[in-house]
Amino acid sequence: xxxxxxxxxxxxxxxxxxxxxxxxxxxxxPGYLWAVHCQWQQGIAIxxxxxxxxxxxxxxxxxxxWSASEMDRQADKAGGEILERYRLNRAGIDFDQYDAHPVxxxxxxxxxxxx
Numbered sequence: 001x002x003x004x005x006x007x008x009x010x011x012x013x014x015x016x017x018x019x020x021x022x023x024x025x026x027x028x029x030p031g032y033l034w035a036v037h038c039q040w041q042q043g044i045a046i047x048x049x050x051x052x053x054x055x056x057x058x059x060x061x062x063x064x065x066w067s068a069s070e071m072d073r074q075a076d077k078a079g080g081e082i083l084e085r086y087r088l089n090r091a092g093i094d095f096d097q098y099d100a101h102p103v104x105x106x107x108x109x110x111x112x113x114x115x
Contacts, residue, residue, distance in 0.1 A: 014038040017062060021045055024075040029083060031093030038062065047078040051093065052086045052109045086111035
């Protein structure tokens, strides 16, 4: 039987990994509001861009990542994929583009979430 209760070490690993991914996203894609939720027990980190949607995100399988440079590469891939789905600038937020982006009835940005 697997014990799914978090230990203090798990909490520290969650925090450290979330911090590493979040700092990479902020450096690589500045201006966007990134959120990272790491769950070592489940082996995943969920990346969301709250500037566009809290509903959709990207999952990084952190147990398959064996180095800090690979984690950075996975963070870049996650951030780029999310921005691509909404056709937003990867170099950093462009407020004119962001403000002109189509929104749905709830005021949320419309992206290509069907892919």
